[in-house]
Amino acid sequence: MGEWLPEMLEFIRTNQAKLSQIPTAIFTVHMLNTGKDDASREAKNAYTIPIRKMIAPVNEAFFAGEENPAKLSVPNQVLARIVAGDAGPKIGDFREWDKVRAWAKEISI
Numbered sequence: 852m853g854e855w856l857p858e859m860l861e862f863i864r865t866n867q868a869k870l871s872q873i874p875t876a877i878f879t880v881h882m883l884n885t886g887k888d889d890a891s892r893e894a895k896n897a898y899t900i901p902i903r904k905m906i907a908p909v910n911e912a913f914f915a916g917e918e919n920p921a922k923l924s925v926p927n928q929v930l931a932r933i934v935a936g937d938a939g940p941k942i943g944d945f946r947e948w949d950k951v952r953a954w955a956k957e958i959s960i
Contacts, residue, residue, distance in 0.1 A: 855879070860901060867905045876910040876958045877902055882941060885915050912954045915945035 863870060879898045885891065895913045902908065918941055 863905050870906045874909045877908045878912040880914050880916040882916050882918050910958050917944040918942050
């Protein structure tokens with residue numbers, strides 16, 4: 852929560868030389884900072900700071916995800932409630948497949 856999966860960071864670290872030689876686009880799926888305001892944009896960009904320290908993506912996208920407490924461990928359910936604050940976590944599927952497909956088409960070579 853709030854950062855890329857360690858496995859993905861390790862993948863990029865391991866393949867940094869190769870990824871730096873080819874056009875590489877990245878995306879982040881998250882449930883926080885989905886607004887269009889400056890604060891939201893800044894927070895979204897913070898997700899990819901570690902990646903941008905290793906490679907220079909040609910394109911980045913941020914997509915809302917799905918929040919399903921049944922799929923989370925109990926500690927992650929508690930963490931989701933804490934991170935979401937008083938309003939509680941946004942429960943549901945907020946994925947916008949049309950936007951994902953449009954982005955994929957935009958970056959395809």
